[in-house]
Amino acid sequence: MNSETKHSRLEPELMPRRDVLGMASLWAAGSAFMFALFGIARLPKAAVLASPSKKFRVTLPETLPASGAFVPPGRNVSISRDSEGVHAVSLVCTHLGCIVNTSSDGFECPCHGSRFDRNGAVTRGPAPQPLPWLKVTGSGNEVVVDEGATVPSGTKV
Amino acid sequence: MNALQEFCENLWAAPRRILDTALRSGAPKTDRTRSTFVFGNVFLHLHAVRTHRWSLRWTTTLGLGIASAAATLIAVVSGVLLMFYYKPYPEAAYQSIKDIHFVVPTGRFIRNIHRWSANVMVVTVIAHMARAFYTASYRKPREFNWLIGMGLLVTTLGLSFTGYLLPWDQLAYWAITIGANIAQSPREVTDALGATDYFDPGGLQKLLLLGSDTVGAEALIRFYLFHVMLLPMVLAALMSVHFWRIRKDGGLSRPADADERLGPSKDVYPVFTDTPAKTYQLAAIVRGRTPAVGKGPENTVPSMPHLFYAELAVTMLTLFVCLALAIAFDAPLKELANPNIPENPAKAPWYFLGLQELVAFTAFMGGIGIPAIVLIGLGLIPYLDREKAGSGEWFGGPGGWPLVQRSLAIGLASALIVESLVIRYGWIREWFPSTPQLVVTLINPGTLLTAIYAAYSLWLVQRYQSSRAGALGLFTCFLCGFVVLTVIGTYFRGPNWVFYWSPSDWPKH
Structure with missing residues (x-):
């Protein structure tokens, strides 16, 4: 057999027969590490989100004008009342999450200049979505707004 | 001599x-001990034992790489x-930053140094990248080190961004809100395709970044972890490889005729008195051009002291710049973060304001799409430009400096015209308010500018029959775009991101 003389320690045979077991254990170790990686990757994604309650109760002021909006202190929600009922529009810009300001004809975002009309529809700027309408329950001046639940635009109670 | 005497002498x-x-x-006094001084030291042996004289000319590197490493050290x-x-x-x-500023001995100075060294780091890293590009130092065998360098650029920007949240002031809070929502912006596309319910990479990215759905305590601890642990570890690993590869890739790049251009020097003498037939046993298994077989390391000087003293000088200069800036300008601290009232305008640190200008057109393309295209384009440069001339x-390369000048003019002009x-006239949504979002995402001033630059670069490849010419044009144009967008974002954007010639024109609150 001259095949043995062809190979040296620097240029060994491609896969000697005896290395199969070695390769198998290498693969086993590799897959064990991959499995560990799943566990590592799973940890940072929280199962329970530590955020304050999104539902809040609010008493609307008696003198809320027909077309005016009421922003409860500490909440990023604009509540309006007209003859058809009460509705709440989120003030969190759909572009990059800044809080929009109310203006004479709707809302405008201080960060990147998106503008919205009174119903939250985008009129200019980079915002990809209209401002969502939030779920309102209750009646009269005592209402509960849920910032975590959206309703189709135009829903008033 | 008795034992006690010997003890005293010992x-x-x-x-x-x-x-x-x-x-x-x-002590490193002879050529041999100067060599062992370098390769016998775990830290110094990232350097080669001897350095080519070309590498020590200050116009070769301008010391930018060492300056960014020094700024990193100061920041650490x-x-x-x-x-x-x-x-x-x-x-x-927020209170602890106030303590550091007002109460802790030297705290204010140290915080200023930290902030300014971070700024110096960003500037020198970008300038170092430009130096490596314009001297064509990314070419074979240094392609992979260019990629490592890009990793270092991204890590540097990541460190700056994560450090930005930590003071928990208004500036920090709203910059991170914007950043986290940029991470979420793939939703812009998945929403338009109606796929968000099944496939939501944007939402997942934001959730992993913030650990919650709003910026709060979870987000702060995560950014802290990234800032003080994960990213510095990545940075240290990449830096070690980056330095090591300089040595393994044969030192800094130099022109083929560097030796003739340098001329003779009294510092240089043949290292081997006889040409060695066999340099190292390792030569049997190390492929390529290191270690050199059959000839001595000619036209080189010992790294100790020539290279190390030069590095020390650049380090001292960097330290001086950081200290001077820290004495002259305080790091800013705004009011305590208020989740109900954004800053108006809410501006990121200056080196992200070009990006902010882009995201003001569309969140996804501006914040993720175009940066990804730019990074991929930059990373491919060494693998597309396989030429040799001008390394x-x-x-160096066809056209050279006149080509770069022309590209500067075209890059600046097209960015200024588009902006x-x-x-002046607005964009698609102002003309046709019912345009679908996908159209606004794909066709906007940012993508238009990217397309102009790409087309110009391809035209250069054809015109000069050289991929190096295309690369020179593209890199120069992107630098121009970065500068124009950053300057506009920094100086000409006011409340509601409206264009103003001067902050004195801003409406009064």
Whole structure:
């Protein structure tokens, strides 16, 4: 057999027969590490989100004008009342999450200049979505707004 | 001599012997001990034992790489000092920064140094990248080190961004809100395709970044973890490889005729008196051009002291710049973060304002799409430009400096024209308010500018029959675009991101 003389320690045979077991254990170790990686990757994604309650109760002021909006202190929600009922529009810009300001004809975002009309529809700027309408329950001046639940635009109670 | 006498002599000699054993081979006074001084030291041996004279000319590198490494070192030292007092919890964080500023001895100075060294780091990293590009130092065999360098650029920007949240002031809070929503912006596309319910990479990215759905205590501790642990570890690993590869890739790039251009020098003499037939046993298994077989390392000088003293000088200069800036300008601290009232305008640090200008057109393309295209384009440069002419030369390659000048003009002009048209006349949504979002995402001033630059670069490849010419044009154009967008974002954007010639024109609150 001259095949043995062809190979040296620097240029060994491609896969000697005896290395199969070695390769198998290498693969086993590799897959064990991959499995560990799943566990590592799973940890940072929280199962329970530590955020304050999104539902809040609010008493609307008696003198809320027909077309005016009421922003409860500490909440990023604009509540309006007209003859058809009460509705709440989120003030969190759909572009990059800044809080929009109310203006004479709707809302405008201080960060990147998106503008919205009174119903939250985008009129200019980079915002990809209209401002969502939030779920309102209750009646009269005592209402509960849920910032975590959206309703189709135009829903008033 | 009795034992007591010997004991006293040993005691007397102990300090000298400790020094001797630390250096292993004595003081670096001869060529041999200068070599062992480098390769016998775990930190110094990232350098080659001998350095080519071309590498030591100050116009070769302008010292930018060492300056960015020095700024990193300064940022690490000052950052570790700040960790003595900083508390990563909302409100407590803000109060602890105030303590550092007003109460802690030298705290204000150290915080200023930390901030300015971070800024110096960003500037020098970008300038170092430009130097490596314009001297064509990314070419074979240095392609992979260019990629490592890009990793270092991204890590540097990541460190800056994560450090930005930590003071928990208004600036920090709203910059991170915007950043986290940029991470979420793939939703812009998945929403338009109606796929968000099944496939939501954007939402997942934001959730992983913030650990919650709003910026709060979870987000702060995560950013703190990234800032003080994960990213510095990545940075240290990449830096080690980056330095090591310089040595393994044969030192800094230099022109083919560097030796003739340098001329003779009294510092240089043949290292081997006889040409060695066999240099190292390792040559049997190391492929390629290192170690050199059959010839000595000609036209080189010992790294100790020539290279190390040069590095020390650049380090001192960097330190001086950081300290001077820290004495002259305080790091800003705004009011305590208020989740109900954004800053108006809410501006990121200056090096992200070009990006902010882009995201003001569309969140996804501006914040993720175009940066990804730019990074992929930059990373591919060494693998697309396989030419040889002009390596190691400033603006080497076909056309050279005139081509770069022309690209500067075209890059600046097209960015300024596109921006001024948008500022004057608006964009698609202002003309046709019912345009679908996908159209706004794909066709906007940012993508238009990217397309102009790409087309110009391809035209250069055709015109000069050279991919190096295309690369020179593209890189120059992107630098121009970065500068124009950054300047507009920094100086000409006011409340509601409206264009103003001067902050004195801003409406009064």
